[in-house]
Amino acid sequence: xxxxxxxxxxxxxxxxxxxxxxxxxxxxxxxxxxxxxxxxxxxxxxxxxxxxxxxxxxxxxxxxxxxxxxxxxxxxxxxxxxxxxxxxxxxxxxxxxxxxxxxxxxxxxxxxxxxxxxxxxxxxxxxxxxxxxxxxxxxxxxxxxxxxxxxxxxxxxxxxxxxxxxxxxxxxxxxxxxxxxxxxxxxxxxxxxxxxxxxxxxxxxxxxxxxxxxxxxxxxxxxxxxxxxxxxxxxxxxxxxxxxxxxxxxxxxxxxxxxxxxxxxxxxxxxxxxxxxxxxxxxxxxxxxxxxxxxxxxxxxxxxxxxxxxxxxxxxxxxxxxxxxxxxxxxxxxxxxxxxxxxxxxxxxxxxxxxxxxxxxxxxxxxxxxxxxxxxxxxxxxxxxxxxxxxxxxxxxxxxxxxxxxxxxxxxxxxxxxxxxxxxxxxxxxxxxx
Amino acid sequence: xxxxxxxxxxxxxxxxxxxxxxxxxxxxxxxxxxxxxxxxxxxxxxxxxxxxxxxxxxxxxxxxxxxxxxxxxxxxxxxxxxxxxxxxxxxxxxxxxxxxxxxxxxxxxxxxxxxxxxxxxxxxxxxxxxxxxxxxxxxxxxxxxxxxxxxxxxxxxxxxxxxxxxxxxxxxxxxxxxxxxxxxxxxxxxxxxxxxxxxxxxxxxxxxxxxxxxxxxxxxxxxxxxxxxxxxxxxxxxxxxxxxxxxxxxxxxxxxxxxxxxxxxxxxxxxxxxxxxxxxxxxxxxxxxxxxxxxxxxxxxxxxxxxxxxxxxxxxxxxxxxxxxxxxxxxxxxxxxxxxxxxxxxxxxxxxxxxxxxxxxxxxxxx
Numbered sequence: 001x002x003x004x005x006x007x008x009x010x011x012x013x014x015x016x017x018x019x020x021x022x023x024x025x026x027x028x029x030x031x032x033x034x035x036x037x038x039x040x041x042x043x044x045x046x047x048x049x050x051x052x053x054x055x056x057x058x059x060x061x062x063x064x065x066x067x068x069x070x071x072x073x074x075x076x077x078x079x080x081x082x083x084x085x086x087x088x089x090x091x092x093x094x095x096x097x098x099x100x101x102x103x104x105x106x107x108x109x110x111x112x113x114x115x116x117x118x119x120x121x122x123x124x125x126x127x128x129x130x131x132x133x134x135x136x137x138x139x140x141x142x143x144x145x146x147x148x149x150x151x152x153x154x155x156x157x158x159x160x161x162x163x164x165x166x167x168x169x170x171x172x173x174x175x176x177x178x179x180x181x182x183x184x185x186x187x188x189x190x191x192x193x194x195x196x197x198x199x200x201x202x203x204x205x206x207x208x209x210x211x212x213x214x215x216x217x218x219x220x221x222x223x224x225x226x227x228x229x230x231x232x233x234x235x236x237x238x239x240x241x242x243x244x245x246x247x248x249x250x251x252x253x254x255x256x257x258x259x260x261x262x263x264x265x266x267x268x269x270x271x272x273x274x275x276x277x278x279x280x281x282x283x284x285x286x287x288x289x290x291x292x293x294x295x296x297x298x299x300x301x302x303x304x305x306x307x308x309x310x311x312x313x314x315x316x317x318x319x320x321x322x323x324x325x326x327x328x329x330x331x332x333x334x335x336x337x338x339x340x341x342x343x344x345x346x347x348x349x350x351x352x353x354x355x356x357x358x359x360x361x362x363x364x365x366x367x368x369x370x371x372x373x374x375x376x377x378x379x380x381x382x383x384x385x386x387x388x389x390x391x392x393x394x395x396x397x398x399x400x401x402x403x404x405x406x407x408x409x410x411x412x413x414x415x416x417x418x419x420x421x422x423x424x425x426x427x428x429x430x431x432x433x434x
Numbered sequence: 435x436x437x438x439x440x441x442x443x444x445x446x447x448x449x450x451x452x453x454x455x456x457x458x459x460x461x462x463x464x465x466x467x468x469x470x471x472x473x474x475x476x477x478x479x480x481x482x483x484x485x486x487x488x489x490x491x492x493x494x495x496x497x498x499x500x501x502x503x504x505x506x507x508x509x510x511x512x513x514x515x516x517x518x519x520x521x522x523x524x525x526x527x528x529x530x531x532x533x534x535x536x537x538x539x540x541x542x543x544x545x546x547x548x549x550x551x552x553x554x555x556x557x558x559x560x561x562x563x564x565x566x567x568x569x570x571x572x573x574x575x576x577x578x579x580x581x582x583x584x585x586x587x588x589x590x591x592x593x594x595x596x597x598x599x600x601x602x603x604x605x606x607x608x609x610x611x612x613x614x615x616x617x618x619x620x621x622x623x624x625x626x627x628x629x630x631x632x633x634x635x636x637x638x639x640x641x642x643x644x645x646x647x648x649x650x651x652x653x654x655x656x657x658x659x660x661x662x663x664x665x666x667x668x669x670x671x672x673x674x675x676x677x678x679x680x681x682x683x684x685x686x687x688x689x690x691x692x693x694x695x696x697x698x699x700x701x702x703x704x705x706x707x708x709x710x711x712x713x714x715x716x717x718x719x720x721x722x723x724x725x726x727x728x729x730x731x732x733x734x735x736x737x738x739x740x741x742x743x744x745x746x747x748x749x750x751x752x753x754x755x756x757x758x759x760x761x762x763x764x765x766x767x768x769x770x771x772x773x774x775x776x777x778x779x780x781x782x783x784x785x786x787x788x789x790x791x792x793x794x795x796x797x798x799x800x801x
Binding site: 145168 | 435436437438439440441442443444447448451462464487488489491493495496498509510511527528529530531533534535536537538539540541542543560562564565566569
């Protein structure tokens, strides 16, 4: 009995997922045959139908198809009739309850992953897509359409999480004793699914976002226009004092703003869109980066809260050390890109002595970054000379930086000496030869 | 906006991520694995270290690294393994998920249960997208191996003839005396160097006494190991226990004798790993010789190239000089006996140890 109470929430959860995935099949007839209040009640009854089937199957050993189907039919008819009496709603209520009870009963005997395989998710989502597309042309369904959309979004979220989990477990090629996957792998996958859902959400909401942004942009533009406009604000005259539109002479129509102003307004709007898009992308990136840490912390906190020990990692038989590889941050790359753009604009200044020192430093940085990307473990505390020797010892670099180049770099970096064009050209030639 | 729009966008995003991971998941991904030590003895624990680096901005949702090892090394987490049906190999897999610019060092606890050479071999990496719509596989070979030496049996308490081969053997006549061997004192003779005078003995006797030195000769021992588990063995040993015992015994004897400063060689009619030649290690001494013997014993396969009789016949013609021969064999019959008699006739001293199941009493037969 104790184990039954422990397993019932699982059966109900699985029932919720099944109902959510096949919600359109249930919901569309319900929308026409049920009253609004009964819909929610019936959905709750269905979830309990799963639990009832599961419990009955365990307690009364309903282990054959016939026994389970018989009891599902009996209970389905009784429950439906007690709720709806003799009405058209029975056409939906009876089959749906029988299905819920039957499947709940089967969950006791068969793994849910077998009972509800991967392609069922696809079928469920196709049902959502097809039904919502067709019903978007049916005005009679308009009051119920938003619920279908929300349920579709929830079904997608649930599907992505479950399919990802199943695929990770499947790819780990579990043995006979079931998959043993490190918690970190699951957390990172969940984090990536969340990031994916955020991207989907942003794209889906683009039309709305565009409207909001457009309104915001116009508000800011008008605020700026008001700020720079020295003329006092002209209040709109009361509506009743205005002459009728039909009586206005043609010449007194409000003059449209000049074309250049419209162009500037459009340009400002586009710039605004671009800035906001970059900002959103940057925030998404930052969020995706911090998400695993956040999830880890939440997981640790939850485990502590529930006094749960770390799961079966002892069975894995290994210890992991995870470290971050030294690399150039995205923001630095962006800055470098900007610098490069600026550099190309002022390429005529290349001959200046200060610029040579900067170029030597840039070259050194570039070589080092390339080596780091190839796998070299750079130690920050090493001097350029030590780094050069370390690179030689590393082996994969065939004389990446000569003594002469390092000497020149040291002078450019620490000596504040002006680097002549000849020295610059020599070092460039030497590097090209290598 | 309807559910169809959300699902359409989701489908496109999922396809894009599938393509992205298909194209870039294994890019700038470096993987290496090595045993922490290159050699160890049977029963010792060691570490298998995997190092994986994701040197790019794109994370890797999942990555499976698979390889095959010979049976004989035991991973602590046996659920990490699939043992193939043949019982000769085991499939090892590691499962990772990598963040951008992340390095993972994974240390597996491993026990070397059986002697042998365990090569890292070919590793195949499989990765894919978040819903496993696409998968990409890359295989590459890895260098490196672990040589597991047989566990040398402690022979100090065994009644084996090797106990008698302690130190140098004194010979009656030789050209140069052994400067380290003092057998007593004698009267001073003309030509004896002054540093050879034993002053205490001189004081006791009242006449000049010098150290008496003897000439010595080293034992030259050749150990022959028969890998046939019975007389009528065809190609492979079907009862490997006594032969494995013999291999451990040979390792113990080699360790014992070479540590005493003696010289030892090894021969066997078994084949070496990936070779069609016998083990033939000439008689020599020192630590290098011991390592060579250990390694050869580690590589020894339980399949014969020649019957032990024929092998010994071949050896009889090859062996130069007189040797002390120790034969480790699971059986002895008339043919072998007559062959060993021929060794004796050639001036060699021959001793035979019959190998039986470990734990049973060992019979030592001296001929």
